[in-house]
Amino acid sequence: MSFVVLTANHHDSDISDVEGLAQRGALVKQEILEREGVSGAVVLSTCNRYEVYLEADETAARDVAELLGIDHSISVFSGLDAARHLYEVASGLDSMVVGEREIVGQVRQALASARKEGTTSPLLEQTIQGALRTSREVAVKTDFSRTGRSIVAVALDMAGAVACERDQYEWEETGGPTVPATDWAGIKVLLVGTGAYAGAAVAALRERRADNVRVWSQSGRAKQFAADHGIDYSPSLDLDWPDVIVLCRGTGSPVLTADMVRDAKRTRGPLTLVDLARSKDVESEVKQIEDVTLIDLETVRKHVPAAASGDVENAQNIIAEGLARLDSDLLGRTMDPLVVAVRNAFAAELEKELRQLPASGDIPAEHAIRALQRFAAAVAYHPTVSAQKAAKEGRGEEFHRAAELVFGIDLPEPTEQALTCPRKDQPHA
Known part of the structure; x- marks a missing residue:
């Protein structure tokens, strides 16, 4: 896997x-x-x-x-x-x-x-x-x-440039709007939708000192959203009032059609639309209507400002360190099956002793002590047998190093042989 x-x-x-x-x-x-x-x-x-x-x-x-x-x-x-x-x-x-x-x-x-x-x-x-x-x-x-870099922030800065300085505004192929707009005081904004992007839009508008914001939604949640975010509630999709409409419904079908915008344009001046929905809340044909500016995700992608190279390099270094930690952690997890098997073996030995104790009532101390002694002996049995086998095979030092690694404690070195006679597998001198 x-x-x-x-x-x-x-x-x-x-x-x-x-x-x-x-x-x-x-x-x-x-x-x-x-x-x-x-x-x-x-x-x-x-x-x-x-x-x-x-x-x-x-x-x-x-x-x-x-x-x-x-x-x-x-x-x-x-x-x-x-x-x-x-x-x-x-x-x-x-x-x-x-x-x-x-x-x-x-x-x-x-x-x-x-x-x-x-x-x-x-x-x-x-x-x-x-x-x-x-x-x-x-x-x-x-x-x-x-x-404050975000899709919402970039889209609003582009829209603000249009709303504040329409006569100076023009699209640039690489650099975004020619006039940055950080102060939205006096710009009338209608927010359409109450999802996650709507909350981000309100926060970004507040940072830009927008003081005339309303929200409308078909879902019926607009009134509560307005109360929660300290903005005004609009009972209808009013296209006559706002200078800027920010749309972030993303329900799969446009909420603003070209015909709706054309009808509104008969009685109002320029209009800026910010469509933050992936599935498009505004029909693309709206771009062809005079004095209507549509800023959608594709527009943002074409005019997004570049990040500082130093920040990118620093972030890449941090990511490299994070990936190194992940690799180390994942290597450690490769031993999980072994750890689980050891724990299960110990648990099985413990269960044997627990079954010998009374199911209820007080347990005499001597019974508990004997049960713990038997458990300790059972747990130590296989390592003891393996240690003796390793010594007989001339691998005592190897087993010693492995045991210290497994148990995490300093263990005494193997003793010298008590007898000088050769092992059976060794020839006589």
Whole structure:
């Protein structure tokens, strides 16, 4: 069995392809778990990546990749390469916005879901937990987390540039918006959706001093969400009021169609739409409407700012150290079957003695002492016989070194032979 990663992400796939793979993965999830050769599976599905972490043999991993659909750009990693990929994902190095911290919570949630469903395994637990610990170390020792880098933050900065300085704003192929906007005071924002990204959007808007934010949702949870986050509740999807609409529903069908936006444009001025949903909350045709700016995940991917090379190098060094610890820990776990066998043997000897004691009532001290003495003698019997055999075969020093290693104590050296006569296997002089 090996640690295997199957991944489709923003590096090699369109967001729509990732969404299609995620939908396919949800349909065949039970089939994946029932595959012979698969001992555990954890699924990570975010706005720009779909990944399956497996404990599986090589054949089973290949079968799962085919089951998900080879027409999608699925990359397969195993062993150390798979672990390195996961560590880089959890630490934000493989993200669309390098260094973003939202991903670590998504990895943690993926593991929690697998535990709840009973699909994780010891190898997956140890590897993913190691990645999460290393991610925390990266956050502490680099400036990634202190710069507020995230998909939400980048998308809002692009939207703010449009809303604040529309006459100066223009797209750049590599560098993002020409005008950064960190102060949203006076910009009217309508938030559509109440999921995890909605909470992140509220936090990012608050950092940018947005003071006029409303939330609407078809789910009926908007009123409570507004109360919990200190923003206003909108009873309807009002397209006339906001300057910026941030959408993060991701339910599989657009909430804003081109016709809806065209109708709204008859009675209002410019509008900026931020679509953070992988499955698109806004129809793509909206981009063609005059004075409407649509910023979706593909837009963010094209205009994301580069991370500082020093931070990336520091993070990679921390990840290398984390992988070395994982490798050492996994090597130690290769002895688990031996340890379990020894414990079971000791437990069996102890059970023999317990059966000889009264099932209830007081146990006389002398009976308990004799039972413990018999148990100790039984546990020491086989090592004693093996020690004597090793000495007879001329391997006394070898056994001595092994015994000290096994028992973890300093043991006296074997004594010199008491007799000078040769062993039976030695010729007479």
